[in-house]
Amino acid sequence: AQRVTQPEKLLSVFKGAPxxxxxxxxxxxxxxxxxxxxxxxxxxxxxxxxxxxxxIKGFTADLNKGETSFHLKKPFAQEEDSAMYYCPGGGNNxxxxxxxxxxxxxxx
Amino acid sequence: xxxxxxxxxHQVTQMGQEVILxxxxxxxxxxxxxxxxxxxxxxxxLVSFYNNEISEKSEIFDDQFSVERPDGSNFTLKIRSTKLEDSAMYFCASSAxxxxPQHFGDGTRLSIL
Numbered sequence: 001a002q003r004v005t006q007p008e009k010l011l012s013v014f015k016g017a018p019x020x021x022x023x024x025x026x027x028x029x030x031x032x033x034x035x036x037x038x039x040x041x042x043x044x045x046x047x048x049x050x051x052x053x054x055x056i057k058g059f060t061a062d063l064n065k066g067e068t069s070f071h072l073k074k075p076f077a078q079e080e081d082s083a084m085y086y087c088p089g090g091g092n093n094x095x096x097x098x099x100x101x102x103x104x105x106x107x108x
Numbered sequence: 109x110x111x112x113x114x115x116x117x118h119q120v121t122q123m124g125q126e127v128i129l130x131x132x133x134x135x136x137x138x139x140x141x142x143x144x145x146x147x148x149x150x151x152x153x154l155v156s157f158y159n160n161e162i163s164e165k166s167e168i169f170d171d172q173f174s175v176e177r178p179d180g181s182n183f184t185l186k187i188r189s190t191k192l193e194d195s196a197m198y199f200c201a202s203s204a205x206x207x208x209p210q211h212f213g214d215g216t217r218l219s220i221l
Contacts, residue, residue, distance in 0.1 A: 043112075046211070094207075095141070096143070096151075098151040
């Protein structure tokens with residue numbers, strides 16, 4: 001069965017510290033993976049997609065097929081990064097399969 | 109930047125009543141989706157819609173649920189006879205093409221009493 005796992009419900013770091021939000025997937029075929037972010041009282045917004053291989057707001061994510069992971073990283077966390085982060089996966093049928101999400105708190 | 113809009117932001121309905129959740133996708137998008145998130149649980153796919161018909165639906169999307177694109181702009185989700193367990197946040201999304209990222213609305217919080 002297709003599944004996305006975000007093992008950390010809450011991640012708390014200090015401003016300026018590196019941050020890594022974990023995401024593992026279980027998919028048949030070639031999934032497309034995304035990171036979406038939801039800031040307080042705002043809508044889900046696309047942050048990254050794995051095929052773009054771009055960096056947005058200092059965040060990067062690399063698809064590791066061997067480890068079936070798509071962890072989100074940022075070398076120096078900022079307070080404004082505090083938000084809920086989701087890494088849904090999509091296949092050819094386009095529906096997104098979601099994990100529980102990780103709440104990132106960046107403390108001053 | 110164009111956005112997906114959803115109305116109402118909060119809907120309170122008595123159990124057994126019908127409810128219609130409304131969405132206006134981004135204007136040049138062709139693929140439309142509904143998801144829901146019960147409090148404390150994962151976001152779950154409900155249905156995808158393309159070319160005026162359902163492309164795929166989940167097990168959740170039973171006979172009590174229906175979707176419609178009544179005109180060129182609105183995309184609605186109807187629940188015919190609501191149950192307590194339908195209480196959730198309902199998200200509408202749209203994408204330009206099937207392989208393009210999905211853009212989400214703010215969601216409608218549905219509370220069934």
